[in-house]
Amino acid sequence: MSDDAYRELKCDPHLGDVVEEHGPLSLDPADDPFERLVVSIVNQQLSTSAAATIRDRLFERVEVTPAGLLAADEAVLGDCGLSNQKIGYVRNVAEAFQDGFSAESLRAMDDDDVIDSLTEIRGVGVWTAKMFLIFVLAREDVFPVEDLGIRRGMERVFGFDVDTVSRGTMRERAAKWTPYRSYASLYLWRSVD
Structure with missing residues (x-):
């Protein structure tokens, strides 16, 4: 994880505590x-x-x-x-x-x-x-809102009910994590694990 990605996500008012709790995370291409x-x-x-x-x-x-x-x-x-x-x-x-x-x-x-x-x-x-x-490709800016774990993570860090908030709204909220949305996704998953 680049220093820029870590610093930027750590300063986020919603995700920052999760980032601080879990420290820098990495995206590694799959071997197979x-x-x-x-x-x-x-x-x-x-x-x-x-x-x-x-x-x-x-x-x-x-x-x-x-x-x-x-x-x-x-x-x-x-x-x-x-x-x-x-x-x-x-x-x-x-x-x-x-x-x-x-x-x-x-x-x-x-x-x-x-x-x-x-x-x-x-x-x-x-x-x-x-x-x-x-x-597999270790792309840094992917936001898989289709994933239930991501939506539950959004629920946890933003404090809203995923059953009443649209995926479009979640994408809009995640846009501020560009160009590091894959890292943000890793943290969202960690927040619900």
Whole structure:
């Protein structure tokens, strides 16, 4: 984390206490972009603990590579806890990577183009694409308002009810954290962990 990002977020009247409590955080590119994208798909619309259980089973029983997921028996994937729909999604991602899709090709793109490219893969939505931007490409200015943890963090630091405040309002509030919204997101997640 740059000194500028830390200093700016620490001075924020709403987020500053969380920043001070947790200290500087870092964004590190993922070692394995394919694996990280599969993890994001597994995590979709699940509690943290349920996602962790499924993830652990999947990594224990299957080689999490494009070839490994495509070769895995559907029953084994289901036994890991993946729904039929998510089995299809991880296989779609595996096929895309096997056909030449790569993080390297996305690194040169701006954030919107990365989101557009990723969401062409069936099963990869905007939330998953934003997780890829943050946790694979280590982009510093992504605000995944689609994430429940982010919305709960906004609720905690701003003191409003996320059920009554629009995502547009949350985006407006987060705009002041530009160009460090990914770091702000890390702190929002920490505030509710």
